[in-house]
Amino acid sequence: MDKKRLSHPFNASLEPGPIHKNKVVTAEQAVEIVQNGDVIGLGGFVGSGFAEEVAIALESRFLNTDNPRDLTVYFAAGQGDGKDRGANHLAHEGMIKRAIGGHWGLIPKMQKLAIDNKIEAYNFPQGCLAHMLRDAGAHKPRTITRVGLGTYIDPRNGGGKINNRTTEDLVELVEFDGKEYLAYKTQPIDVAIIRGTTADPDGNISMEKEALTLESLSLAIAAKNNDGFVIVQVERIAGKGALRQRDVKIPGIMVDCVVVATNPENHMQTFDVPYNPAFAGEFRVPLSSIKPLPLDERKIIARRAAFELIPNSVVNLGIGMPEGVANVAAEENVFDYMTLTAEPGVIGGIPAGGLSFGAAANVDAIIDQPYQFDFYDGGGLDFTVLGLAQADKGGNLNVSKFGPRLAGCGGFINISQNSKKIAFVGTFTAGGLKVSVSDGKLRIDQEGTVKKFVDAVEQITFSGKIAAETGNPVLYITERCVFELSPEGLVLTEVAPGIDLERDILAQMDFQPVINGEPRLMDPSLFKPEPMGLKAKLLSIPIEQRLVYDAEQGVFYVNFEGLSVRTRDEIRQIEERVASILSPVGAKVKAIVNYDNFDISSELIDEYMDMVKSLMNRFYSDVTRYTTSTFMRMKMGDSLKARNLSPHIYETLSEASAALE
Structure with a gap:
């Protein structure tokens, strides 16, 4: 119906002319x-x-x-x-x-x-x-997407209807180019x-x-x-x-x-605060505002999930237990190595929790929610951490409906179905669970009354079958063990120190997980009060993965981003690895070196630069370097100049590449 034709105070206030006044x-x-x-x-x-x-x-x-x-x-x-x-x-x-x-x-x-x-x-x-x-x-009759396939949204599983009174089908199954999609009626x-x-x-x-x-x-x-x-x-x-x-x-x-x-x-700006200037971007807050978590089950779980971070990743954290990953990242000084996002449109920054969830401080950008989900649906997320409420032997997850309680899926299905890596996090049981940590071991002081790992979930919010077909890593992280998704179902891969496999895990599940040999122990640092040294773990990319020769382009790529050189032996390993890659080439090659966040002990700089000069004489026809660090450009530039090598270090990869060409 045309609302403008109805009697309304607004219409009565219109003055003649193309534009009304108020x-x-x-x-x-x-x-x-x-x-x-x-x-x-x-x-x-x-x-x-x-x-x-x-x-x-x-x-x-x-x-x-x-x-x-x-x-x-x-x-x-x-x-x-x-x-x-x-x-x-x-x-x-x-x-x-x-x-x-x-x-x-x-x-x-x-x-x-x-x-x-x-x-x-x-x-x-x-x-x-x-x-x-x-x-x-835009008057489009349907929104077509793969989001929801295999879940309770799929018309073969109920079509997103909540009760018996709801009968109209608003979701249809369609096919294009041999692939299934869902068509949502606008x-x-x-x-x-x-x-x-x-x-x-x-x-x-x-x-x-x-x-x-x-x-x-x-x-x-x-x-x-x-x-x-x-x-x-x-x-x-x-x-x-x-x-x-x-x-x-x-x-x-x-x-x-x-x-x-x-x-x-x-x-109010949110239902929690009347107004927080940081949420509006008026100023930035220090990372110290993110407080360390006490050493309890929540911190253990958040720490283990943080192990899955990779440098320069784009990350989404769900509400509740997943929020702890931000606390861990701040405590471990790795916050700058990832970009946190939130589904309503937040890019970067420190996410808020509780009734301010969705807002954030120190953000890089705020975009409209439909575009954020374009980014998510298209695979823009490198990693997501979401809540684990109920899981079954097929790896299916339910976070949306529990008996008479209807939580709803929110952005969970979009995010979990399209992220490159997923960690579902939550306690192993619920309802009164109490744990403690002593001497690096986890103890179950009181078991929860509600099992989370059940034979079949009440409602499929995440389809293990669909996820297994993509091959993307999926982890189920609890305080006492870790599972990974496989085509055969959940595989038990890690157990916490102090936990008895039969009593504390298998007896508290409704199904038998896949166990291939003896599960390894969860990292001991998860159960100690001091910081874990996550930064070193996060940036410890094996040297083999840092040195790549592209034979087609004739370019040798050296990725020393985040590398810390602390011993002469590490310098020797770099030299030997470069020689093993480039000696068989039989000719000198061009090289590009990334020195972003590179760190080297001051007493080793001369020895390192002598090694660099030796490699250049033996293997490089031309080399360019780049780093965003002004200090590093100055420090390394002086050392290069002292050895009659080109001292210029570029600020970006594109500048270094252009100079090489």
């Missing part, structure tokens, strides 16, 4: 546009970006007038505080007919309506929901309810104090191109023309009315 109305006036049967698109992630005051006004209207009724609510991410705020305001029988959402754990009131069969309800992957909004705005939006920071009289919206930009623009377009209505809650109004063009995140042509929040509690 789009500002009260929350109560704004929600009068909502009609029975409308599809309401809600923006927000936990509490970030959620228009709380508008939601309260819509709830109040229903409670006072019994209207609007039979609404469909559409939300990509979880929007609530686990109690009353967020989408919980709309969870009234009669008000809601259908809910389509990504995460339900923070909206217990809406969750209860779904579990009690009071509404039609769907739980789809968060990234697919964000993409469906973008596609709906949902046109009648009313979009989103949030920004500042609006001008024309409705242009900026988000300078928001922690995230989310799917706000896609949601506005989806509504406008459906002849719908866009309501934006803001903190303040600026004068006409006051907003810089590059600060405008939602242009005024897509905004119908603006609501200025009258109660600061209804426009």
Whole structure:
């Protein structure tokens, strides 16, 4: 229906001419546009970006007038505080007919309506929901993706329906070029309810104090191109023309009315903090703000997951137990060797937890959520650490539904299905588990009452079968042991010191894992109070992998990034390895050397440089070097010059390559 043809305070305020003068109305006036049967698109992630005051006004209207009724609510991410705020305001029988959402754990009131069969309800992957909004705005009838295959989203496994009342199929199985895909039916939006920071009289919206930009623009377009209505809650109004063009995140042509929040509690930056300048990028916080974890089961698990990091990797950490990896990385001084990301659009920085989850300090960039999931779905993640709630013998995981409790999948399916490496982390049992560490050994003081490793999971949120077909590494990390996924199922590979295999592991599982020989002990440093020396482990790339000759290009690549040289023997090993690779070539070759984060003891510099000169005379026709470290360029440059070698060290690989050519 065309909302513009309906009687509304906004329409009455329009003045003749191509541009109206003021789009500002009260929350109560704004929600009068909502009609029975409308599809309401809600923006927000936990509490970030959620228009709380508008939601309260819509709830109040229903409670006072019994209207609007039979609404469909559409939300990509979880929007609530686990109690009353967020989408919980709309969870009234009669008000809601259908809910389509990504995460339900923070909206217990809406969750209860779904579990009690009071509404039609769907739980789809968060990234697919964000993409469906973008596609709906372009009038595309389906969003086609492989995300969800083999899980409960797959129409062969229920199609994402939550209860018996939900019968319409919104997901279809299709095939292109011999491969299976899922086609999600897009949902046109009648009313979009989103949030920004500042609006001008024309409705242009900026988000300078928001922690995230989310799917706000896609949601506005989806509504406008459906002849719908866009309501934006803001903190303040600026004068006409006051907003810089590059600060405008939602242009005024897509905004119908603006609501200025009258109660600061209804426009908090997150549901945890009224405003944190670091979340808005006003300043950076020191890494020391990330506190070390006490030596308990959470730290043991986070430490073991951190062992899987590789330098310069792009990483995603889930909420809860996975967040501990950031604490470990900070304590071990390896934070700068990875780029953390979060699914609502955060690139880089220090992730927040609790009701601020999704926000981050010290970020490199904030992008819209649909584009973040484009990056994730396309394989942009090198490594992800996600929660382990329930696993079975096939490697399937359930984090979405447990009896009457509906957590929902959130971004879990997008992330886990497309990351190059996955670590699922969690305690081995739940419900009262107590452990302690003494003399480097783990002791189970009280076993949990709930088994997590079961014969068959209640709902498949992660398909072990689909994952095994990709061949990407998948680990299941607990405080007492580690499993790896194989085509035959879970393989027990590591056991903690102090743990009895039969009593503490096999007796606490509903199935027998694959055991090939005797599992190795988990690294002893995981169970000691002092730092593990993770930086040295992380950067200890074998010398064989650091030296590569490309015969086709005739170029010898030397990757000394992160290498620490502390002994004469290490210098000798480098020289011998280079000779073994290049001697058979029979001619001198070009070489490019990466010295980023290279470190060498000062007393060894002369000996190292003599070795470099010897290699150049024997094997190199030309050589270029690069490092981003100004100090290293200066220190090595002086040593090279003293040996009548070219002292210039470039700043980037591209500069070094161009100079070599």
